[in-house]
Amino acid sequence: MEFNYIYKQNMKKVTFLFFILILSLSFNSCVTNKRYNLLQGATTEKNSNPPQYEVTLQPDDELMIIISSFNPELAAPYNLSVGGVGGGATYLIDQNGYIVLPNLGSIKAAGKTRNQLIEAIKEALKGKLENPTIYVKLMNFRVLVYGEVAATGMQTVKSERYTILEALTNAGITYFGKRKKVLIIRENNGTRTFETVDVTKADLINSPYFYLAQNDVIYVEPNFVKLNSTVITPTVGFFLSGISVGLTILLLTRQ
Structure with a gap:
């Protein structure tokens, strides 16, 4: 018993x-899921006003600019020659925000979007070249990612629409990275801003920091697990x- x-x-x-x-x-x-899952609370509802984003050009940006028309010979004087072939050359935006195009002179580029610069070049060509086609591409779009990621360093990007999620995925954010407080350092017109974003929240896509700007710096802080040995x-x-x-x-x- x-x-x-x-x-x-x-x-x-x-x-x-x-x-x-x-x-x-x-x-x-x-608790683990809430700490580490990204874009929590996202729904399948369509956003009637999705955020629009275009890269704003800055000093030290390198641009490929090609000016063409139905008659290549007429467009040639407005292109730099590369290896004996007109067009395809790159132009560096100077510290005052200008580029210098052959036979067109200085054109303000910094502070403009790519499409706005195209319109400015077309305006400069009025009366000189009929129905020009302007191609502009940003060649040195890059961001720096460091902190609690597997691959720290500079990321050179071909696209001009690059999100914070893509940057963190390519860098490989680790288990020890604090996803609720990712720091983004951005310089605009000589002024640096410091902003933290929570990549676990669905409303991240409405943030002006969802799409990265060239030369952004992203720092992933260590979380409590890393700090607690x-x-x-x-x-x-x-x-x-x-x-x-x-x-x-x-x-x-x-x-």
Whole structure:
């Protein structure tokens, strides 16, 4: 009788501890998902006013500019020659924000979007070249990503629409990276701004920092796990917790 009583009491304790373990693991799983899943709360509803974005040109931007028309010979004087072939040359925006085009002189580029610069070049060609076609491409769009990522360093981008999510994916944000507080340093007209974004929230797509600007600097802070040297990873933590509970159960059943 005494043995059965002790056995039943121990089984109650074992059941209770097992319940606590399952509850703890479930809670930690939910917390982990909330900390690390990106764009939480996103829905399939269409945004009637999606954010529009165009790169604003800055000093030190390198531009490929090609001016053409139905008669290549008429367009040739307005293109720099590259290897004996007109067009395809690059122009550097100077510190005053200007580029210098052959036979057109200085044209303000900084502060304009690519399409606005195209219109400015067309305006300069009025009366000189009929129905010109202008091609402008930003050649040195790059951002710097460092901190808690697998691949720190400069990312050179071909597209002019590059998001913070793409940058973090290409850099490989680690488990230790703080996703709720990613710092973006941006320079505009000589003024640096410091902004933190939460990449776990769906409304990130409405932020002016969702699309990156050239020369943006992205810093991923270490999270509490990295700062707390006693915690290695959730898996190890759960494993150690399981061992601890298992030893407790073993001791109780052997009493």
